Amino acid sequence: MKIYRFAVVLCLFFLSCDQKSKVEKAVEEIPVDIKVERFDKVFFETKPEDLAKVKRQYPFFFPPGNDDAVWLNKMQDPIWKEVYTEVQKKYGNFEPVREQFNALFQHVKYYFPKTKTPKVITVISEMDYNAKAIYADSLVIVALELYLGKDHKFYQFPNYLKQNFEEKQIMPDVVSSFAYRNIPPSADKTLLSQMIFEGKQLYAKDLLLPDYTDAEKMGYTPEQIKWCEENENYMWRYFLEKEMLYSPDPKLNTRFIAPAPFSKFYLELDNESPGRVGGWIGWQIVRSYMKNNNVTLPELLKTDAKEIFEKSKYKPKK
Template identity: 70%
Template sequence: MKLFLLPLVISFVFCSCDQKSKIEKAIEEAPVEIKVERFDKQFFETSPNDLAKLKKQYPYFFNPQINDSVWLNKMNAPIWREVYTEVQKKYPTADGIQKNVEELVQHLKYYFPKTKTPKVITLISDMDCSNKAIYADSLVIISLELYLGKDHKFYTFPKYLKQNFEERQMMPDVVSSFSTGKIAPPVEKNLLSKMIYFGKQLYLKDILLPEYSDAEKMGYTPEQIVWCQENESYIWRYFIEKEMLFSDEQKLTSRFIDPAPFSKFYLEIDNDSPGQIGSWMGWQIVRSYMENNDVKIDELLKMDAKEIFEKSKYKPKK
């Protein structure tokens, strides 16, 4: 019986791979040309006398209520000059960024045909790790000072945040920002709704960033992904036994959804677990749903969390 089924299994695998390659080939053939504007260079290389010109060119970066002296001080402050120097060392050109954004936009246009080709602007902001990359309609803004490498001397952030200050994390961050305009915030306040919300966001990374690893999509280390996979069944049983899925208890968000050094089971496994384990579990549910249902991506993003869960046929891997 097993020998009889083997050719069918092999045939299915090759058909799946062939279908995937057809989609990727169609995506690659779609012409996309992105221009990356280096506002970071323009800002720090602009003469004080030309600040007005720069403000006119990039009005969205200059709050009209802030005095020009603030911008001039930043241009000349030794610490910011040092940050600028380090950014230029890491990113002497924008070629790599341009290539990565073009590939991402090709995928965006395939799955979301109405997507406008965005203008990409790099800058040096204020080390705001909650806004590393922003996708706003036809504009992508990337704060380069937060992609210098996790071990850079400038970073005094906690380890779980610094591990994502890598160049490779730019596009996953861009997709996270893009997703906020495509996925409506959950109406229900229970844990499952929040899990599915972020599961949808991560599934977007599956289709928009197919060459990226699960660790890169999630913002985990490879070891943390392995931990999740090895403990998936245990985590799921814990959520079920504690009746957490449909609970509105707000503490569950900070325990299992919000960025954190670890998830809070209040057990010995806490120190080994990565933060945001609820989002990772939501991702597995959404993946299972898409494997078992013929649904377009835009339909998935609008769907109710409970319906996705019930039709997902999700079973944790043992």
């Protein structure tokens, strides 16, 4: 009997691998050639007297109402010029990242065939960690000053933010922005709905970034992923016992969904926990739903959170 079970498991494993290889082979056949424009280079290497030319070429980066003095000051500011120098040291050759974009958008076009191949524009923005990489239909805008490496001297941010200021986080950040644009807004503001909303964009990374680890997809360290795996059952019981899942209390978003140094159970384990554990649980619910239902990725993003939960058959690992 044991030999029989082993044989069945082995067959299922090879079938799964074969199915995955079929998908990846199909993905590799999709023609994608991402074009990159280095606006950061254009801006900081332009002479002040030629600013008008840059504004005509990239009008969307120069909103009306700002005096030219704002841009001229940035062009000539020693600190921003140093930032540009550091960006050039790291990304003087952008080809390896462009190849990552090609691979990503081959996957995007496999699952979303009507998606346009976007142009990638690199910028040096204002150190806004909420807008590191933005997908906007025909454009992807990447703020390179926020991908210099978590230990870079420029970063005066808390560690839970800095740990994602790595080159390896560019693609996960782009997928998050892409997924958020493809998930319809919901009037349901319960904790469960927000958990599944986050779970959807994380599951998109499972398919669009298949070679990335769970830690890289989530923006966690390997130790933080391990903590979630070891405490999954405990966290789930906590949400159930405190009757939080269907609560619309906005404080729950701050405690369990929003970026934070740790999650707030108001227990001793808080200091050991990573932030955003609600999103991680939502991810496991969505994974269970996709395992138990024949649904495409575009269909998943549009499916109601309540339906996903009810059909997920989710059971936390003990």
